[in-house]
Every structure is written in structure tokens, then in C-alpha cells.
Amino acid sequence: MIVRPPQHWFLRLFDWHGSVLSKILFRLSLNLLMSVIAVMGYQWYESLGIHLTTAPFSLLGVAIAIFLGFRNNASYARFTEARRLWGSLLITQRSLLRQVKSVLPEQDDEAKSFAALMIAFSWSLKHQLRHSDAQTDLARLVPPRWRDEVMNSPLPTNRLLLCMGIWLGEQQRNGAISDVFIQNIDRNLNALSQVLGGCERIATTPIPFAYSLILHRTVYLFCTLLPFALVADLHYMTPLVSVFISYTFLSLESLAEELEDPFGKAANDLPLNAMCTTIERNLKEMNSDFPLPEPLQPDSRFNLI
Amino acid sequence: MIVRPPQHWFLRLFDWHGSVLSKILFRLSLNLLMSVIAVMGYQWYESLGIHLTTAPFSLLGVAIAIFLGFRNNASYARFTEARRLWGSLLITQRSLLRQVKSVLPEQDDEAKSFAALMIAFSWSLKHQLRHSDAQTDLARLVPPRWRDEVMNSPLPTNRLLLCMGIWLGEQQRNGAISDVFIQNIDRNLNALSQVLGGCERIATTPIPFAYSLILHRTVYLFCTLLPFALVADLHYMTPLVSVFISYTFLSLESLAEELEDPFGKAANDLPLNAMCTTIERNLKEMNSDFPLPEPLQPDSRFNLI
């Protein structure tokens, strides 16, 4: 995620970091080359009867813009849903700890151990979504009693949730938490289960591949043919206008692709590390378990991962 | 569903598998033929006073693109809702097993038998949605006690849910699960009921037939007449541009039709087999019931069913 101070509109025109410009630069250069070819060779291929006009490309461009708008919507919906799920993770874990502390006011150790399970759950989910190795974080966070069980499991995130459920059942059987209040806590464990399943769904089910493919193809072919359609009207101005139009379409197509997988580490993806740290800070603060970890800061390119 | 490694943008232009190209290839060829006829016969039918121009087709094309965008939205909403329901199936079943294991920590047999009912529920739902025969899977999965009742039922998926409810009532009457905690489990059974009913709704209620029909007709007629409208401006370039525009409209119309029934076995449909296996893996892992079934892998055409 890009985090930066507000800028004057003029400076923003030349902002580089965080845009998708770097990704499409090669493709834009190709478009520029095509434009130059179109301008150079215009009279020659026109004499061969090869002739393109703006009108059909206008129709095609608007149609592609409509379909691209739809794809943007779908990608952005995935991004916001992913963010919402991680927001719900923080919300639910704070609620869970509030509930536990409300019925076990004297037992700080139990509260801390339960908080540790939750913090481990967040980091484990992050590793699962980014296909990175969770072992170090699990070893650091999971309380000794559950450590082996979790670290040996092929599905550690879900196993951590199971541990919380088992812990809860024990508290109920030894009378620390009443049968009735268990219900409220259990409902929030269900909410954690929904966060886990929702993130897995987004990570494993892309937007139907044919959508991406059809739009990718039409946008690229459209940009390639565009200079030849513009040259009859615009002559020497063809490269400028053609690159401008191509920039609009290519950059939005490229961004849609980036947002489609919000759990990656690209500039516009979600800052899962920062979010895990926020969760850790919040739960430890509620337990007055100081010092809190420092919140992550964006790097020199305003990037937060 | 298509699952494939990320590709360079250039290679994706020529990707074949998983696109809907094969479905519309014949129709595109027809369009090519029409274009050639338009170019050949142009002067002859022009002399008869038959004359088409781009302008009205531009208006029509944009209008169709808007309506097609709407149809895409509706189809994609069905696809994502179906995926969401199957995600909810996994989430709810994991929650149910966590709840059962939390209150019955010593009774592994009961937990395994309850898990078996849930796994059978998933496979039975898959067979119901794909109109395939569930008997083999039911015989393999349903615990002996319920087997006859379920396999003889005309509505086995719903019957499995009823069995879970009956099992739950028994646990309550013999005191294993308290009256209060039953509520939490029962709520998750309601959620399973919603998954079942939601999937049935999507499978039995298509998008109103007139929508598909009107768009199907207008898109096909539009593509047929298009070459005759373009030829006056584009001459020899008519086939290229006409096939390109037709590809954009036909492929999106065709994909919308494919996504409308997300429970099929086409390339862009949901991989129900893989999802059932995931559910089986998760529930067995929670019971430490090894070995787990292997996750399904995409076939050589990157297809996962």
C-alpha cells in the first residue's frame, strides 16, 4: 500500500512511485513505436488500399471502456472485501479479548495466553496467504502448551482456531466461564472462522480466467491498431494522442490485475505485515503488556507491506 | 476453473486453453466470411442503393455494450455468490466441528461420525448440483447408522442435515451437550441449510430467459451486419476490424452464458470436486484422522473440476 503526504495537483502529475507506470512502460514504448511507423508509412500503405478510420475504433474503445469498468469493479470489490476481512479480524479479536477479560478479570495469565493464540492466528493467516514460512512466527508466538500441535499441523491457522475452541471448552468445564457467556465468545470464534475462510476464498479463486484474458487481448490489440486509425486525422500528433489513450487503458488494465490479488506484496496490495503489527499492538495494550511493538512505517518509497 | 502460473503479457495474447474462443470460433469464421462478401460485393450492392454507415452501428454497439455489461454483472454475481456459498460451507463445517470437539473433547468417535455426516453433505450437494449419481459417495461416507435412511431418500442432502439435527437432539437429551450450547451448534446447522437452499436457488433459477435471448439475438445480428457498415470506410481492412469487434462482443456474451451456471464442468465453472476434497481434508485434519486425501491438482490443460 502506498501512504504519502497530500501533494499539490501539479506534483502528482509527475509522481512515479506507486503508479503502475513501470509495469506498462515497455508496452507504451511499443505503442510509441507503432505510432511513428504509422506516421512514417502512412502514404505508402494508404496507396495499397490499407485504410483505417476513427469511427469503428471509437465504438470499440467505448465498448472496451465499459467492459474494463466492469473488471475494475470486480477487482476493486476483491480488494475492499479482503481489507474488510482483515478489519473484521482486528475487530473480532479485540471483542474476544474484551469478553475474556470481562469474565476472567483476575486471570491475567489466561488472558495473555489467549491473546497470544489470537496474535499467532493473524501472523499464521498472513503467511498462509503470502505462501511464506510461518514457522519462525509460530515458534515466537504460540504458547508452549499448543506449540507442537500447531507447528506440526499441515493447516496451522485453522488448528489455532481449534485450540481456542478447546481452551474455551476447558474454561467452561472448570467453571471459570458460564455456559451462557460461552455462547457470546463462541459466536466470535465463528467470526474468526469466517475471516479465515473468506481470505482463503479470495486467495484461491481468481476472477474467471477468461475475463482477464478477453480484456487483456482486446486492450492490447486495440492499442496496437489505434495509431493506424488516428493517423489520417492527426498526422504528426498521432504519437501524443495514441500514447495518451493507450496509457489510460493499459494502466487501468494493469492496475485491475494488481488489485485482483490483494494479498501480494505489490505497491497497491494490502500491508499485511503492518496489519498484523497493529493487531499485536492492540491486544497487548488491552492486557497492559508493555512495551508494545512499534507500528510499521512506510519505507522511503512510501511503500507499506 | 482455470489455474495457471502467471504469464508474460505477450504469451497471454496467444493463450488458448480456458478461453471461450473454441466456442465462438465457428461464429467468428462466419463473420469473416460475411466481411469478405461485404468487401467483394460492395460496389455491386451499393449500386442497388443498399447502403449502411458506421454511425447507427456506433449507437447500437454502445447500447449493446451497456446491456451486455449488465448481463455480465448478473452472471458474475451468480458465480461469486455460488463461490461464496461453497466458502460458507467450508467455514460452517469447520466451525461446527470445532464446537463439537470443544464440548465433547474425549469422544473422538462421535466427532468422527459427525464429521462424516458433514463430508457426505458436501459430496451429496455436489452430486445434486451436477445431476450426477451420489450413491457411491454416500455409501462410502455416511456412517452405517444413517446409511439406509439417507440413501433411500429422494432428497438425500436435506436428509443428511435432518440427521445432524436428530443427532444433536440426542446429545442434548443424554446430557452430553448442554441445552445452552446446543443453540450455537443449531445456528450453524441453519447456516448449512442456507448454503443448501442458496445453491438450489442458483441451480434452478436462471437469469430470466428473455434477457439472454434479447442479447443473444442483438449481438449476433449486430455482428452479422457490422461488416456491411464498416466496408464503406475500411475497404480491405474490414475483415480485420470486423472480426476484432465481433470477438469482443461474442466472447463476452459467450462467457456470460458460461458463468450463468457456475455448477457446470466448463473451464470457467467452479471446481466442486476440488472443493469437496478440501472440505474432507480440513475436517479430517481437525480430527487428526490421517492420512488426509491429497488436494486435487489441475490437469495438463490447467483445468480443475
Next chain:
Amino acid sequence: MIVRPPQHWFLRLFDWHGSVLSKILFRLSLNLLMSVIAVMGYQWYESLGIHLTTAPFSLLGVAIAIFLGFRNNASYARFTEARRLWGSLLITQRSLLRQVKSVLPEQDDEAKSFAALMIAFSWSLKHQLRHSDAQTDLARLVPPRWRDEVMNSPLPTNRLLLCMGIWLGEQQRNGAISDVFIQNIDRNLNALSQVLGGCERIATTPIPFAYSLILHRTVYLFCTLLPFALVADLHYMTPLVSVFISYTFLSLESLAEELEDPFGKAANDLPLNAMCTTIERNLKEMNSDFPLPEPLQPDSRFNLI
């Protein structure tokens, strides 16, 4: 609702049943007549200085397409919400019966009597939404104890829900269902109340009348003037293109009107009779109350009501 076997794309172009074509046929003929007048009288009224061009109609056509897209969305949202409510009706009633059977395993009579109240609720709701007479179905379905009360009520659907609540209160007072489990059942009665209220809302509150009116007017006037705008460019092809464009706009406007009231009996409306039969089948199957009623089949025109 139209239910039909998948067709080859070519056959679908000439499909007749289930489209809204019959409704707009007269209007399309009028448009054809206008086109012929436009072609015939072109030179005469042109000489009077009456002159229309495509450009402003292009602007107007795209604007109308955008607004019509919005109206389609609104109508389709009503259709899907109505379907969703009826889906929720089936889901909730199955859940309710599962709950009752889970706590009253031995009392088949009570379960059957409760199921009968629910089945009567569905049919009564259907009659209320279609303004048809519910007396025959109520007499057939409502158990004797409640029959008079329900059949004499001016609001029988809601009264049936009240009866279920009274029945539930009795079960609790005579100790058959515990105070705690009542909660779960009561929540599902609330869900039935939401289905009832939701359907009433859709049936009594149309899309604001001015929306329909403005779009109806602009679409009709647009189609009437269109031939005069096209004739300067298209001459003898005016009737073809004009009828084609009119077909696209008129048929979608007409379909939007049809979907706006999803509880009617038109070809694209919801098959409430079939749904009530499905509910009856499901609840009877759960009570093993054979023979089940046969599922309704589409008639010879593929129509299911």
C-alpha cells in the same frame, strides 16, 4: 418462468416463446411503417426544410441506453430479491422442521401439524401476492384446530405465523420444548416474518412511477423519430436498421416492466406454484409423509407458473 433444454445458438435466434416479442410486435410494426414513410416521403419533406441527422440521436440513444440500463438493474434487483425471499422461505421452513423434529423426536403428529401450518403459510402467501382466492388451499391444509381462525382472518398469512407462535408458547409451557431451545425456533419465525414482509413490500411498492413513465416516453418517442434521422444516410436500409435498433430498446424496456412485478404470471415471472409444491415436497419428505406431491412440470410452451 421459462425452462427449456439448451439450444444451438442458431435456433435461439428464432425462438419465440418466452421472449417479450409478442408484446412489442404491434409497436415494432408501427416503427416499420414509420420507416417506410420516412423512405417514401424523404425528398418531399426534405424540400420543406425538415431535416434530421444521426448525431443528436446518437447522443440521445446512448443516454437512453444508460438510463435504461439503470432501470433494468432496478427491475432485475426486484426479481432476484423476490426469488431470494422465496428461497429463504424454503430454507427457513426446512430449518424449523429440523429443529422441531430434533427436540420432539417421538411426536410425529405434532411435527406434521406444524409442517401443515408452514405449508399453508406458503400457499397463503402465494395467493396474497397474486390476489387469488386462498380459501380452497387453506381449507385443504390448515389443521382443524386453527382452521376457522385463519380462514376468517382478513390477513390469513400473518395469522398463520401467529398460530405458529402460539403453538410454540404452548410447547414451552407444557415442557415439551425447553425455554432455551425456543429461542432458536423463535428466531426462524422472525425469518418467516421477514419473508412475508419483504414480499409484501415488493408487491405494494413499484419502482417510482415517474421513472417508468419518463423512460417509456423517451424510448417510444426515440423509436418514432429514429427512421427520419437514419434515412438521410441509409435510404432503403432504413427499415432494417431502424427496426433492429427499436427492437433492442423496446424489448428491454418491455422486459424491465415485466420483471418489475415478479409475482405475476407472465412468462418471465417467478413460478410460485412450482415453488409451493417444492416446499410441500420437502417438508413432507422430512416427515416421511408419503406419497409426496409430484413436482410441477413446464407446459408445452416451456412455461412454469
Next chain:
Amino acid sequence: MIVRPPQHWFLRLFDWHGSVLSKILFRLSLNLLMSVIAVMGYQWYESLGIHLTTAPFSLLGVAIAIFLGFRNNASYARFTEARRLWGSLLITQRSLLRQVKSVLPEQDDEAKSFAALMIAFSWSLKHQLRHSDAQTDLARLVPPRWRDEVMNSPLPTNRLLLCMGIWLGEQQRNGAISDVFIQNIDRNLNALSQVLGGCERIATTPIPFAYSLILHRTVYLFCTLLPFALVADLHYMTPLVSVFISYTFLSLESLAEELEDPFGKAANDLPLNAMCTTIERNLKEMNSDFPLPEPLQPDSRFNLI
């Protein structure tokens, strides 16, 4: 709200009541005048070098149509949410009365007094939303015990809800309603609280003023300049086409403004009086408290307020 019998499409073209036509009639006349000026003065100001063409207005018109479509969506969403909240009011109050009657089957007086509080809540909410005086209705409806407290409160609608909560607490303390069942009723009181807060939100937070303003300005300026852009192409037909296009844009802009505040008394607003009467009818019917108030009927202009 406009309620009328279905009409033939031809008659609907000339329907007057309930459209927003009366509101924009002056503005349309102005547009007609501009068109006549444009036609008359065309040669004179053309000779001065003042020249407008259709092309830029086409771009502008489509852009405005897109933004207007967005504004329509936002206004319509407010309208449907408001309707949904009032639907939820009826649903929740029926559920509440069903719950009370289910646990207090013999105490008709308590049920009637509770129903009276709910009916008063609906009317009080109506007066609050329409800024009218609630005193007469409160004096008529609120049971004597609570009357002074409610009528003296600066926030009577919320106070009525508080009274229901207090009543509920008393029933629990005197043992009439069990601790457990209170929960179900309390949840529905929360739902009433949501209806109240939701309606207040819609009533106090308009769509950001700048949106309305920008669109209002661009639509009006667009319609004013349009005749001068059309006249070069259309000559004597300019007034017809210009008024037609302006009608489309102005009427939708005007309707969006009307729907933005769904609690007003304009033709397309919600019929709050009729809804309150429906609620009163339903709750009294459940208590067999005859005679029921008559449902409100639309007036001679088909208007229901």
C-alpha cells in the same frame, strides 16, 4: 406514491399526474425559446464567427448521462433503503407482538397496551420525519401510564422505545416473561432502534451538496447551449429535438432530486400515512381488536401520501 391501474402504452405517453413534468415545464419552455432564438438568429451570429457543433456536445452529453446515472442510483438507493426500513418496521412489530402473545396468551390487556406503544412509535416516527406535529396522534395512541412522559419528551420516538424496554424489564422482574425469552424480544427492540436510527440518518444526511450542485449546473447549462449546437444540422427541427433531449435530462435530474428525500409528500415519495395505517391494521388484527382502521386509498389523482 403514485398507484394506478395498468395502462395501454399509448395512453401512458400522455399521462400527466405523477410525472415530474409540471416541475420542469417552465425550464422546458425556456429551452423552447432558446431553440427558436437559435433558429432565428442562426445566420446573424454565424456571420459573427460564433459557431457550435454537435460533436463536443455529444461527448459532454454522454459524460453527463453517466454522472446522472450515478446520481439516479444514489437517490434511488436512498428511496429503497427508506422503504426497506419501513418494511422492517412492520415486520419487527408483527414479530414483537407475536412473541408477546406467545408468552402472555391470557393477558390481552398487556398485549394491547404493548401494541399501542408500537403503533404510537410508527406515527411518531412519521411526524418526526415529516416535521409535523405528533401531539394529536400521541394523545390518541399512547396508553395513559406513559402518556405524559412521552408527550413531554423532546425526542418522543426514542422515548417510546425506552418505554417498551422498561415495560419488558418489569415483565421479567414480575416473572411473566422468562429471562431467556426476554432476549428474543430485546433483539427485536434493537431492530426497532435500527429502523429509527436509519430513518434519521436518511432524513438528516443528504447526498453531498456538491454532487447535486455540479450536476444541476451542468445539466442546465448543457440544455441551454444545446439548441445552438444542433441548429447547424437540424434547422427547423431544432426545437423538437432540443426539447426532447432536454426533457430526458431535466426530468431525470428533477426526479433524482425528488427521490433524494423519500419522506416528503411529493408524488413519488413514500406514503407514510398509508404505511402507518397498515401497521395499525396488522397489529390490531393480531389482537382481534376490531374494527380495524380502513386502509388508505389513493386520491383522485392516484396519489397516496
Next chain:
Amino acid sequence: MIVRPPQHWFLRLFDWHGSVLSKILFRLSLNLLMSVIAVMGYQWYESLGIHLTTAPFSLLGVAIAIFLGFRNNASYARFTEARRLWGSLLITQRSLLRQVKSVLPEQDDEAKSFAALMIAFSWSLKHQLRHSDAQTDLARLVPPRWRDEVMNSPLPTNRLLLCMGIWLGEQQRNGAISDVFIQNIDRNLNALSQVLGGCERIATTPIPFAYSLILHRTVYLFCTLLPFALVADLHYMTPLVSVFISYTFLSLESLAEELEDPFGKAANDLPLNAMCTTIERNLKEMNSDFPLPEPLQPDSRFNLI
């Protein structure tokens, strides 16, 4: 937020306050300057072969309008969600106080102290979202018992919620509130937790930066080049039309940016101070804790913050 009396449409055209006009005035002047340069230098640079036409800009303008419509939607969705969360804050706190007063009818002190915690929660949330100093308000509002704990916390808003949970646990342990009823209150504390987390999510996660950047760039470049494309057709009318089109695009882009952060103090942002005062008024009225604070009034520029 702008609050103003309804105006005649004519006056609204010249309304100044509350529009985003002031923000884009410099940019519009620049556009005017470009237009004048385009008109002046037309013949000179045309002779150099530099030539732009309307057609490609028409395509580009419509594409940008579509993407801008998407951005508007996304920004407006953030605005409405933020408003909805603050509405939910009022709703939930009223419900919480109703619940507490219903079970603790005699203990006005406890109810007032609980209400004070909730009022402090609202003001603390406001300060957190606007990055202002909460200490004065916390000192004024938090009851002495919790004051130090809250004011020393790095995360005071969440800490206030924890205090409510602790208070609730105490009430349960000393028998004032039953185990069962605690559940209902606890659920509403969860709802407060969701409001807090939801607001934090909106405040910390902007719309992906690349979206804003791409649209900002294309809109600005589009407006800069536009006069050169229009001048060939419009000559002396170029400045008028060019500024008009630029106004439409720039003002909507600027408004989208303003709405993106709904918690700011700009004219179209949410009036958090007024909302906190409304909450304070409502909770104090329920406790009959007069005098109530006066509702905030818009200032002389109709602005409410």
C-alpha cells in the same frame, strides 16, 4: 456538510459555498488560458502540421467519464459507509442504554456513569479520526474511576470499550444483571467494536493510490489538450465549451477526492462534532439528565462540521 434551505433552480446555478469550485478555480483559469492560446495560435501551429480533431477526444472523454464514474462510486461508497457507521454508533448506544435502564431501573447513577463512558467513546473516536487532541474531552467526560486508565492509554477509544466490558462483568458478578441478559448487552458492545474498527479501516486505507493517480493524470491532461482539439470546429466558442467540459470533469474529480476521506473538515465531509452532540443529547435525554446540550447549527456559510 452543507445544510441549506431549498433554493430556486436559478439561484442554485450561482451558488458558491459548498461547491468544490474554489478548489479548481486556478485549474479552470489555466484551461481558459490554454483555450485563448489555442484560438490565437490556431493558424500558426496548423501551418506547422500540428492538428487535433474532436473524434479521438470524444472516445477518450467517454472512457474517462466511465472510469471517473467508477471512482465517484468508490468515494461515495466510503462516504455513505462512514455515515452508516456513525449512525450505527447512535443506534447501538441508545440500545445499550435502553437495555441497562431496563434491567437496572432504580440505579440512575450506574446508568449515568455508563452513558458517560459511551459519550466519551464517541468524542474519543472523533478525535482519533481527525487526529486532534482528545484529552480535554476525555477529562470532561470519563467518570473519575476510569479517567486515569483511559487518559494514559495510547489507544483510548478501544480502552473505553474495554472499560464498558469490565463494568458489565462486575454487574454480572454482583448479581445486578443476569447471566442471560448480559448476552444482549455484550452483543451491542460487539457492535460498538465494529463501528470503531470500521471507522479505523476507512481512515487508514485510502482507495488504491494508483487509481487516484491515473485518473488525476488523465483528467488533467485531457483538459489541457481539449482546447486544441475543439478549436478547429468551434473557433471563438472554444473557451466557453472547453471551460464547460473541463468544469464537469475537474469538479467531479475534485469532489471524489474530497469524499474519499469523509472524516475531514472540508465542506462535504461528515459533521462529526454535530453527530457527537446529537449522541450526547440522546443519551442524556434518556437519563432525564437535563439541560441537554444544544444541537450544533450550521455557520453563516451553511457549513456544519
